[in-house]
Amino acid sequence: FAQxxxxxxxxxxxxxxxxxxxxxxxPELRTAVWYSILFIFLSKPESIEAMREERGANxxxxxxxxxxxxxxxxxxxxxxxxxxxxxFDGMPIQRQDMPEWMYNNNTFDLGDLHRVYVSRCVxxxxxPKVFYxxxxxxxxxxxxxxxxxxxxxxxxxARQKQALINDLxxxxxxxxxPRKFGIEFEFVIRSESKAQARQCFAQKVEAxxxxxxxxxxxxxxxxxxxxxxxxxxxxxxxxDFKCHPFSKVDSDDQAITDQMWVWATDxxxxxxxxxxxxxxNVIESEWEDEMKGYKLELISPFNPLLEGKVGxxxxxxxxxxxxxxxxxxPPSVDLHxxxxxxxxxxxxxxxxxxxxxxxxxxxxEMTQDSQVISFWQKLMNMxxxxxxxxxxxLHTAATTEGSTLAxxxxxxxxxxxRSKYCEGYARAWNPNxxxxxxxxxxxxxxxxxxxxxxxxxxxxxKYGSIEFRAFSGTHDPxxxxxxxxxxxxxxxxxxxxxxxxxLSVDEQTASDTLEEAQRAASLEQLESEMGVDMGYWRNRxxxxxxxxxxxxxxxxx
Numbered sequence: 001f002a003q004x005x006x007x008x009x010x011x012x013x014x015x016x017x018x019x020x021x022x023x024x025x026x027p028e029l030r031t032a033v034w035y036s037i038l039f040i041f042l043s044k045p046e047s048i049e050a051m052r053e054e055r056g057a058n059x060x061x062x063x064x065x066x067x068x069x070x071x072x073x074x075x076x077x078x079x080x081x082x083x084x085x086x087x088f089d090g091m092p093i094q095r096q097d098m099p100e101w102m103y104n105n106n107t108f109d110l111g112d113l114h115r116v117y118v119s120r121c122v123x124x125x126x127x128p129k130v131f132y133x134x135x136x137x138x139x140x141x142x143x144x145x146x147x148x149x150x151x152x153x154x155x156x157x158a159r160q161k162q163a164l165i166n167d168l169x170x171x172x173x174x175x176x177x178p179r180k181f182g183i184e185f186e187f188v189i190r191s192e193s194k195a196q197a198r199q200c201f202a203q204k205v206e207a208x209x210x211x212x213x214x215x216x217x218x219x220x221x222x223x224x225x226x227x228x229x230x231x232x233x234x235x236x237x238x239x240d241f242k243c244h245p246f247s248k249v250d251s252d253d254q255a256i257t258d259q260m261w262v263w264a265t266d267x268x269x270x271x272x273x274x275x276x277x278x279x280x281n282v283i284e285s286e287w288e289d290e291m292k293g294y295k296l297e298l299i300s301p302f303n304p305l306l307e308g309k310v311g312x313x314x315x316x317x318x319x320x321x322x323x324x325x326x327x328x329x330p331p332s333v334d335l336h337x338x339x340x341x342x343x344x345x346x347x348x349x350x351x352x353x354x355x356x357x358x359x360x361x362x363x364x365e366m367t368q369d370s371q372v373i374s375f376w377q378k379l380m381n382m383x384x385x386x387x388x389x390x391x392x393x394l395h396t397a398a399t400t401e402g403s404t405l406a407x408x409x410x411x412x413x414x415x416x417x418r419s420k421y422c423e424g425y426a427r428a429w430n431p432n433x434x435x436x437x438x439x440x441x442x443x444x445x446x447x448x449x450x451x452x453x454x455x456x457x458x459x460x461x462k463y464g465s466i467e468f469r470a471f472s473g474t475h476d477p478x479x480x481x482x483x484x485x486x487x488x489x490x491x492x493x494x495x496x497x498x499x500x501x502x503l504s505v506d507e508q509t510a511s512d513t514l515e516e517a518q519r520a521a522s523l524e525q526l527e528s529e530m531g532v533d534m535g536y537w538r539n540r541x542x543x544x545x546x547x548x549x550x551x552x553x554x555x556x557x
Contacts, residue, residue: 108133108551110543114141114369116361134369137279139331140548142368144475145280145290148326151190153200155207156324162229165316168478169309172485173532176492180305180340182465183315183484186266186333186473188293190326197294197325198263202247204321205235209245217243222259226310233314234261234301258303261318268376269295270332279548293328302463305340312484316477323475331370333473334377335480337487338465343406346421347503348495349457350398352466354391354502355494356455357382358517359526363454366486366537368472377469378453382515386429390450391514393428395507397421409464419443422461426450474542482536493530 117131135141191197209215209230218241219225225236225243237249237259246260271291274284282290298318300306306314341349356363357380364372364379371377380387397403407421408414422443427434429450433441440447443461451458456467471483500517502510527534543549 106551106553108135110550113549113551114540114543115365132364132369132372134372135548135550135552136554137369137548137550137552138276139368139370140276140279141546142472142474142542143276143280143331143370143548144327144329145282146188146190146293146326146328147323147475148190149289151200151326152324153203155204155210156320158208158212158230161317161320164477165313165320168316168481169312171478172481175485175489175532177308177312177488179488179491180307181311181484181488182302182305182338183300183318184334184336184338185296185298185319185322186269186335187296187298187322187327187329187475188269188271188333189296189322189328191294191296193294194263194265194296197296199247200325201321202245204325205232206245206247208321209236215243215245219243226314228310228313231310231313232317233304233306233311234259234318235314255303259301261301262299264297264299265295266297267295268332270330272328272330276330279552281547290328296327298322305338312481315484316481319475319477319480323477327475329473329475331472334371334469335471335473335483337468337471337484338459338463339468339487339491340464341407341460341466342409342464344495345406346394346397346403347498349466350394350503351494351496351498352491353380353394353455353457354514355497355499356380356490357387357391358500358514359521360454360518362521362523362526363470365523365540366483367470368542371470371472375449376452378449380454382511382518386449387453388511388515389428389431390425390453391511392507393424395502395510397424399503399507407460407464415461418464419461422458425457476542479542486537489530489532499529 113133113135115133117133189197191200206215209232212230214225214230214232214236217225219238220241222236222238222243225238226233230236235246236243237246237256238244239249239251239256249256249260251257271293273291274287277287277290300315300318306312360380360382372379382388382391402417405417407418409418423438426441426443426448429448430441434448437445437447439445442448443458448458450456452469454468454470456469459465459467468487474480498504500510500513502513505513523534523538
């Protein structure tokens, strides 16, 4: 297993031919493999010159002398710090140059954990490697237990909840949301079925807004029912010139149903087990209540999409309702965000993808353990052969005829253009696999691993959107809002810019430049370029007071 994960294609260490045959969904594999290695190989090391710059006081000769050492111990530093945050010396090597930090009597502070590190140890044992340091707590750091002891279908205080949302949005700071977007929530909810979950949610929505006079007010369109105070997009519908809760609308008209949130299930979600609950210090008598529920996927309206700050508030309202109804966020749930890509060009998509890849390790530390090593949101590490192929294809598409033409969604010719682009993107991941079975590994199939990259361009064909898959499912509204706003700010900053001038050089040079830039990127650099305070992501307050985030060595027994 160490050898498999030590290859450049470590993120593919799953059986990808069948969607649910993964380490996440097979407990026996998860036990044998996922938690068998604490420090997972991510990418190749920085160059000697980059290491010399990090070390500061040491000259190149000292680095070269270190490079020819026997590597009997590892010296490791936090990869993106201008000055090393923490140095760990003298750790014995287990095998395959993997440090034996998971055992022994090592202790790490919270500030050391859930971070990416690079070994300074170079050949002959092998090149320096990148590791992710996490405790032996079953990926439960940042995961959330049920928010309610029992399902609650009662009303919430509408004015109190709206004040909370306004305060959280104010705390995030100034931002703009120029592009429409969609949200996919995943949770285990305290219901036995989809029908029960939907009925309980509907009861809560109707009871909450009856006292404020929302229902039965006059309207011409659903937009008339949505206000800054009560932005209930997807939960209120205008029908027969009156505003009604979604549960009171009985219609098969797609124009009506497309305005509502979609209730579905996701069988890739797995229930918590005893090991996960122990990691959260849950007492055994309470385990049973945490091991059941309905595996919910809740998708925001298709038409219209969420838009602007009103759309953001609508998504926040939805999360608060779910939180009050009773939801759990195990490591197997994710938060997916779609952003409207209509009007973007191949150059824009190149800029977005490459900028995200450049800051991939920074963004990894903004998520949580379950997301960093995952088949469902693959890291875009640029030493990976497949990621390189994908990037080179994006570079070619952005430097050839048609690169300045915006994607549209109005007629067959536009659909064909988006489909052709998407198929080229899907094929680049693994041309042989694609050519053998285009139906499975193309943009209309479900088997292509390229759709699981953290920036997923496959939805461009069907929905005219791009998907951001990196973040964990969370019932914490603060974490949720900070992530959604971060993505919008990221797009506002990088969609139109090619900061590294990648499109002015050939694809091989561009790929090499991006790979080097990925290893050199830092949170401070991202903060400076975006011109916003990244203090929330620097402090990572969701780690505080969570027992599963603290250091725990592997139990040899």
